Amino acid sequence: MEIINKAKIREYTTYKLDGEIKKIYIPEDVLELKKLILKLKKDNIKYKIIGNGSNMIISSKYDGVLIKLSKFDKLDIKDNIVKVGSGYSLSKLVLKCVKENLSGLEFAYGIPATIGGAIYQNVGAYGYSIDDFIKYVTLLDGNEIKTLSKDELNFGYRDSIFKHKNLICLEATFELKYSNDVSYKKYMEERRLKQPLEYPSAGSVFLNPIGYSAGKLIEEAGLKGFRVNDAMVSYKHANFIVNVGRARAEDVIKLIRIIQDKVQADTGIYLETEQEYLG
Ligand SMILES: Cc1cc2nc3c(=O)[nH]c(=O)nc-3n(C[C@H](O)[C@H](O)[C@H](O)COP(=O)(O)OP(=O)(O)OC[C@H]3O[C@@H](n4cnc5c(N)ncnc54)[C@H](O)[C@@H]3O)c2cc1C
Numbered sequence: 001m002e003i004i005n006k007a008k009i010r011e012y013t014t015y016k017l018d019g020e021i022k023k024i025y026i027p028e029d030v031l032e033l034k035k036l037i038l039k040l041k042k043d044n045i046k047y048k049i050i051g052n053g054s055n056m057i058i059s060s061k062y063d064g065v066l067i068k069l070s071k072f073d074k075l076d077i078k079d080n081i082v083k084v085g086s087g088y089s090l091s092k093l094v095l096k097c098v099k100e101n102l103s104g105l106e107f108a109y110g111i112p113a114t115i116g117g118a119i120y121q122n123v124g125a126y127g128y129s130i131d132d133f134i135k136y137v138t139l140l141d142g143n144e145i146k147t148l149s150k151d152e153l154n155f156g157y158r159d160s161i162f163k164h165k166n167l168i169c170l171e172a173t174f175e176l177k178y179s180n181d182v183s184y185k186k187y188m189e190e191r192r193l194k195q196p197l198e199y200p201s202a203g204s205v206f207l208n209p210i211g212y213s214a215g216k217l218i219e220e221a222g223l224k225g226f227r228v229n230d231a232m233v234s235y236k237h238a239n240f241i242v243n244v245g246r247a248r249a250e251d252v253i254k255l256i257r258i259i260q261d262k263v264q265a266d267t268g269i270y271l272e273t274e275q276e277y278l279g
Pocket of ligand 1: 052069111113114117120124170195197276
């Protein structure tokens with residue numbers, strides 16, 4: 001198993017924040033993963049699974065280790081049924097499906113997630129979410145490998161069973177539709193126009209409160225361009241915090257609190273974070 005000591009956070013996350021993590025383990029297969037978790041539990045060491053780190057704010061203060069499932073990257077397409085490992089890139093999967101004239105996941109092109117992270121979070125955009133196309137997920141529950149159907153995975157708005165139970169996603173099976181018109185480029189164009197892709201970020205910071213747009217509330221609070229050191233509210237899209245230099249997790253967290261306080265004082269609405277803090 002590959003082990004990376006003193007891993008630079010910026011190399012494993014899309015925010016590219018300053019700082020280091022004690023260790024990142026990269027298991028070869030489920031057997032190694034199971035053994036690793038047993039050992040970490042026995043030694044009382046905290047751990048967290050990481051995908052592409054595109055929804056995480058990680059601080060050097062985090063005293064646990066990370067487990068990256070990048071070796072869980074098998075892809076098997078049989079007719080319109082797609083089985084894929086949890087460490088596989090979501091955007092790469094979209095391209096593979098497009099090549100096979102398989103339609104469904106195009107909306108997700110440009111989301112820099114792994115399959116595991118995307119399912120954990122039930123990623124969505126442009127009116128679709130990943131659960132629209134899921135058939136089954138194979139996961140690790142303690143020491144047991146289980147396959148759950150879509151109905152058992154409790155998907156909701158940016159929500160799934162993985163957020164509430166200590167489960168590890170190993171593999172997902174999607175059911176897609178054949179189509180001669182599988183277009184994905186329009187979604188990337190839309191992202192380029194609306195999102196500050198020129199800076200490191202972790203996508204939307206806050207969930208949209210029911211009936212509101214978090215970005216609009218932040219913009220109306222006059223916070224576009226507001227910064228804490230090198231963490232800044234994007235001018236292009238106010239629900240993005242961008243790293244304009246050498247931001248640390250503490251800067252992002254401080255900025256998040258300022259945004260929450262100002263929006264709550266102005267409107268009475270509390271903005272809940274979509275991004276996850278490890279510290
Ligand atoms: C430019 C940009 C655009 C984005 N656009 C969107 C968008 O349109 N829609 C959207 O919903 N999100 C978007 N995001 C946010 C982000 O990509 C998603 O939240 C994504 O699901 C995170 O996937 P990841 O693999 O990077 O997971 P990570 O950020 O590494 O992890 C997120 C969570 O998933 C857990 N996790 C990861 N893998 C597994 C696994 N195998 N088993 C169990 N748990 C696991 C982690 O422990 C963690 O709790 C965007 C981000 C960026 C940077």
